[in-house]
Amino acid sequence: MYLDFGIRAGSQGFYDDVLCGPVAVGSQFRDTFVKVAIFRNARTSALLLAMIAAAPAGLAIGQTVKSQSIYPNSEFVDPVPLEISLDSRKVRLGELLFSDTRMSAGNEVSCSTCHDLEKAGQDGLKLSRGLPGNPAYTNTPTLFNVGLSTKFNWDGHNTTLQRQVDEVVQKKNGMGAEWPDVVALLRSDPAMTSAFSKLYPDGVQRQNIIDAIVQFERSLITPNAPFDRYLRGETDAISDDAKDGYKLFKDYGCVFCHQGVNIGGNMLQAFGIFDKEGRVKSRANEPGAATGTGISNDRPVFRVPSLRNVAETAPYFHNGEVPTLREAIDTMAEVQIGRTLTEEETTKIEIFLQSLSGEYKGRQVRASGNPEIR
């Protein structure tokens, strides 16, 4: 219907086929839009304005209208890919480095100290342990499916895994290392130098260490969650309660932020939009919050976390204040969408969220550290 609106806004002629285009031929639409973006003349501006004006109309009235999308599989949530193409040798090297304490100051911790793959890629602690004298102030996020996110950490200021790894190794309450030391230490190990020289022409280098770790992190996907199987057409992969939970999840608007393949992890949002009673600590200067985003002046802004494997990654929220998933669901409904859920609704959403736990290398992701073989 907004297409009609666009035409009514005075865009007959040249752009008529543009407007009919998206329904018929996706690529043509795309190409023309590139032109629209590049050649801004009065007429196009008029078109764009018309579209902007039209959009909320579509949004408000046509919420249930299923668009014939140019994005073939565009759902609110996409399933985790079953496999991902990577250089297995680099992944293997990255795995070694991942649990190598030489990556930290004082040889104390490795990446895997906090991101324990046997504990669903995190540590189960309220706050990350930090280093002596440099306590951390946020909860450790899971590393599972991290390669599918486009923003990292609670403040989401890093948009590439390379930058994130680079930063965490140096962070005082992360691993607290100096890169030259790390590089020197690894170079003194003949096994490492030979492993590196086989994969990277310039051997042990900062960017190569980072790359190997990033390759490993990208390999940490957990496909085959029951919900993903449901999305792929296995209609009885999840229970009716879970299906109801997903419906509530969508109807109540949770899905507007928790969307995409990672059900989050790709945007920032203010925390505590409807929190009038101060139920969560929602001060604008909350430690670990993003700064300078312009998204909110009176609320802290965080990355919307991924809900993949969420049932296994308690405790919850940036400060790990909330120990159970139920509480987390209730709090989010209250402070983010301004709605109080019934017991039943919370249960159904919880069941739905439990269906998001996938498998890493064929094993169910579990917080317990005692994974059962599927």
Place this chain on the structure above:
Amino acid sequence: MKILSKDDFLRSNAALMGSIILSILLSGTILFSLWVYQQKNTQIPQVSYSFTRLREAEADLDLKTLSLQLGLAQNYDYVSRAVGRVNDCLATLQGLVASDKGLSGLREKVDKYNVAISGKIKRIEQLKASFSVLKNAVNMLPSVVSDVFEQERLIDQQSGNAERPSELLTRTMTSVMGLMVSPTENLRSMVTRDIDRTRDAARTQPETMSLLLNRFLDQAEVAIRERRRNTTLMLAIVSGLTNDAQLGIETELRAMEATDALGRQRLVITAAFSALLLALTLSTLALVIRGRLVKLDQDNHTLHLANQDVEEQLVQSAKLSALGQMVAGITHEINTPLAYVKAIFELIRGRLSENDQLLESLAEARSTSDEEAREQREELQTLLDDGIHGLEEISTLVRSMKNFSRLDKNQNEIFSVEEGLESVLLIARSKLKYVADVERDFGSVPDILGSPSQLRQVFLNLIVNAVQAIALTEKRGVLKLRTRVSNENTVQIDIRDNGPGIPDDVMPRIFDPFFTTKPVGEGTGMGLSICYKIVENHGGMISVVTSPGAGTTFTVRLPLNPAKVASVKSGAKKPLQALAAE
């Protein structure tokens, strides 16, 4: 200034070296041009390509953002990945620009673009957040409204003269939805008014209804706020935040491309021009080499000729030398019997004059008269005299042969060429005066070192030959004598007659020993060959130029040696001075 002829230029070393150096320089220029051209080949097109890719990525991001707004994409992954691609492309472009000094003009502009894109991405993040909240709020409204309507007991309850909650709710909902579709200021103030009135009304309602109404109003306010924000952000995003920066880069790139193209054109022209010059230089070089080869050929020919001359002279010298050796032997062999015979002749004559009795007894024995005897004696006397004369002639010939062969080394006397000529003229005067006039053209040449007697003999020989040649013309001729210093170490003496000249068949043989054109008995044929030998012994040379009918010029060149002359002169004086001093 000396103007070089074409041939001279082509044969000069300067031309050769110049051509070679110029060829090397021009080749260098061409190679350098090609090298620079090669260097230029890489960066700008790459930057251009990278920039185009970035713009495509940005356009794609715009598209994804718009389609988000249009509800075509249900999640933000598409937008987030588009942002990732923009960042990647931007990093590539920045890397390229930073890696090349020649592109420093672009750096600032790319940085500006980076800032603009960062601003845009920040706004897109804001839009995503705002959009989620807006969607949520709008999504919530119907369910909140239906919650209110579920309170059937309270919904139509009127308190005082205020409107009923159902009316307020419906009106507010309608205006909010209107605002969602068309966010005009007019509608906004209407919605604000409706919300305020509903909130006022909510205060007087029972608690349940008040709570529900406020929940509705909260959502409505969030929806209005985010709707407005959304529109503002979207307008900002698509209004060309990065246009100026893009245009800046594009303008700069175009300018750089133009400069680059101009530079390339210049390089091509330089290379082409250099190639042309190189071709010219190489042709010049070819001509120079050819010229030099021709000159070499000529030199070779000249040398060959000179060599032939030298060979002829060598043959001549060898002939003379062989003769000299032979004569030295022969004269000795002849002298001994000659002296012996001569002595006997002298003895006979002496005996004859001393002792007339011998003749008398001879006459008696023959029974002749005294008269007869005396006649016989006188006859005998005459015969003896003739014999002795003949013997003396032989002695003279032998001596002259000896003179020829003897290497008279005594050449260290001061000799004035002009005085020598004068004394010879004096001697020859008797033969000369009826035949020719003498013209002297003396250049007051300096003294030389040599053997005066030998040199005088040379001059005498040449002058007598000239006089004899003039005599053949049967008219009075002219004998020209000329002395000059021909160059700084040679004296040249010309002896010229205007006789009949020397015939071509005779010419090659005139210096040969025993060659003579005179009747047998008149010349020995040794004159010129002796002259030749003498002059040669003095380190000089003798040459002849003749033209039939016009005369012959003999030229004698003798070396000047001023330093030696001076030392001999002083050496000769010193003993005298020494004597005087004593």
